[in-house]
Amino acid sequence: NRVKRPQLWWLGVPFVLFLGALPIVNRVEPRIGGMPFLFVWFAGATLVTPLAVWMTWRGDHR
Amino acid sequence: MSGTAVATTVFAVFMVATIALGLLAVRGRGGGGGGLAEWSVGGRSLGTVFIWVLMAGEGYTSFSYLGAAGWGYDYGAPVMYVVAYMACGYAVGYVVGPLLWSYARRHGLVGITDMVAHRYRRPWLGAAVAVLATLFLLPYIQLQITGMGVVVSTVTYGAVSLEWAYFVAFAVTTAFVVVSGLRGSAWVSVLKDVLVIGTLAFLAVYVPLHYFGGYGELFDRLAAERADWLTLPGHGAGADGRGKLGTAWFASTTVLNALTVVIFPTTVAGYLGARDGDILRRNAVLLPAYNVLLFVPMLLGMAALFVVPGLTGADSNLALFKLVVDSLPAWAVGVIGVAAALSSIVPMAVFMLVIGAMWGRSVLSLLPRWSAGERQKTASQVVVVVAGSVALVLTYTAPNTLVRLSLVSYEGMAQLVPMLLLGLVWRRLTAAGAVSGLVAGVGLVCALVFTGHDPVWGVNAGMVALVLNLAVALAVSLLGPPEADDGRPDEEVLARDPLPGEEPIPLVSGSG
Numbered sequence: 001n002r003v004k005r006p007q008l009w010w011l012g013v014p015f016v017l018f019l020g021a022l023p024i025v026n027r028v029e030p031r032i033g034g035m036p037f038l039f040v041w042f043a044g045a046t047l048v049t050p051l052a053v054w055m056t057w058r059g060d061h062r
Numbered sequence: 063m064s065g066t067a068v069a070t071t072v073f074a075v076f077m078v079a080t081i082a083l084g085l086l087a088v089r090g091r092g093g094g095g096g097g098l099a100e101w102s103v104g105g106r107s108l109g110t111v112f113i114w115v116l117m118a119g120e121g122y123t124s125f126s127y128l129g130a131a132g133w134g135y136d137y138g139a140p141v142m143y144v145v146a147y148m149a150c151g152y153a154v155g156y157v158v159g160p161l162l163w164s165y166a167r168r169h170g171l172v173g174i175t176d177m178v179a180h181r182y183r184r185p186w187l188g189a190a191v192a193v194l195a196t197l198f199l200l201p202y203i204q205l206q207i208t209g210m211g212v213v214v215s216t217v218t219y220g221a222v223s224l225e226w227a228y229f230v231a232f233a234v235t236t237a238f239v240v241v242s243g244l245r246g247s248a249w250v251s252v253l254k255d256v257l258v259i260g261t262l263a264f265l266a267v268y269v270p271l272h273y274f275g276g277y278g279e280l281f282d283r284l285a286a287e288r289a290d291w292l293t294l295p296g297h298g299a300g301a302d303g304r305g306k307l308g309t310a311w312f313a314s315t316t317v318l319n320a321l322t323v324v325i326f327p328t329t330v331a332g333y334l335g336a337r338d339g340d341i342l343r344r345n346a347v348l349l350p351a352y353n354v355l356l357f358v359p360m361l362l363g364m365a366a367l368f369v370v371p372g373l374t375g376a377d378s379n380l381a382l383f384k385l386v387v388d389s390l391p392a393w394a395v396g397v398i399g400v401a402a403a404l405s406s407i408v409p410m411a412v413f414m415l416v417i418g419a420m421w422g423r424s425v426l427s428l429l430p431r432w433s434a435g436e437r438q439k440t441a442s443q444v445v446v447v448v449a450g451s452v453a454l455v456l457t458y459t460a461p462n463t464l465v466r467l468s469l470v471s472y473e474g475m476a477q478l479v480p481m482l483l484l485g486l487v488w489r490r491l492t493a494a495g496a497v498s499g500l501v502a503g504v505g506l507v508c509a510l511v512f513t514g515h516d517p518v519w520g521v522n523a524g525m526v527a528l529v530l531n532l533a534v535a536l537a538v539s540l541l542g543p544p545e546a547d548d549g550r551p552d553e554e555v556l557a558r559d560p561l562p563g564e565e566p567i568p569l570v571s572g573s574g
Contacts, residue, residue: 008157011153011154011156011157012153013153014146014149014150014153014350015150015153015317015320018146018149018150018316019146019150019312019313019316019317022294022309022312022313023309026293026294026309027293028285028289028292028293031281031285033277033278034276034277034278034279034280034281034282035277035281036281036284036285036292036293038139038142038292038293038294039139039142039292039357039361042142042145042146042357043354043357045146045149046145046149046350046351046353046354046357047351047354049149049152049153049350049351050347050348050349050350050351052153053152053153053156053346053347053350054347056156057156057343057344057347060343060561060562061562
């Protein structure tokens, strides 16, 4: 009788962004605004993570 | 008034204000009375704001403020594991936080040692975990003493030597933690975060403009002269792959730390202080964004390569502060020093509180002489002072970079993950299995770390040990004799993630 919560899959997003994509994004070019690509990607992933966790929250509070 | 006097005065005034704020926080609550639960988990009644500042405060410590700059200086890109594991850790915490909170609430528990003792129905196991966790937290306390020592020494422009500065750091923090407890730490954490975020935002703009003309120019110069700092495995990867902080190390460290941070005793103290489980979910949504400023010290550490070249070993901890002293007037050095010092004091206070609470509940309670109310609290505070003193001695005898100290702490604490998290959701895990796995994992991680084999085969040594730990725990549980039936239903032994709005019904009323 475990309650199904498919929204929990959203919590995997930061793992995919930070780790799954690593072999592809571990590069300096293309630089964006002068910043190396790896740094830009990680900054983006940091900002996307709250959205992913919020998707779970939204699913939990429907 | 000389620069030294100005900076030292600003610093000293804020330090006195910090202690006063801690005392103010506990006024009206029996003036430091209120027993172990009020001192250690704030009476279990902290609302969204306090839990937010305590848990957010875990993000901005001297580890991230000075240590991240130090590793940015030493290695470059690998230091970004800090933002990676924090983001992933908050995602894990979305589930684990409410799970642990409801388990503790139902059974009147105040920490991970309590949970282990309750789950396996063996008080001695809780005591053993308390001792082990204390040992693995010592490097983290040493980290904060080192960080604050760097600040005190730098703010006084070297008038206070690093050796004395470490002692001052230890004395101020120990005094603070004994008088103020968790509630005082939460108050000071507000002051700390305002200062840290303000100073980081300022430095993020000022340093690149002052030295390079902007971020574009800084990165142009890094790409031209220090390109290996900008991608994994970062600077200094050996040709033989040893000491290499490549993608395998980055991924294994991120996963290990994300799993470990949710059972870190300080994180759990934050969880258990919450009024309800939904507060923790809300925080898990917002906190990852709060950490975006952590990129600043990492970038400043790399900027310091061109301004203060030649720092080696543990001296790289000084990278950020050397930039500050080099480029700013004395009063600003004092203010930034206060921000960095508070980023040591608050987490160190929470760590010491947690050690005190663990010993009070799980070790001292087994000794009849020390198990009664006020005496238990006093004995816990003595343990806190002793733990701080040991960490102080380690600071003198085994200095290290701040990040390295954090890594060792996490690699050790990670070995408690199967016993605690797997044990709370899987009834079949036996005490013999959990203990066997723990012994194997701790043995291997100590062997690898103390012989200099971390990372091993390019992977975080703690992760290698955790895999062995899990394999042994599963093998012994599945192949060995099952636990004797103790008559307790699953609801009594296991934890579950309460659905939003679902309040656990306390099975006991007292909370120590």
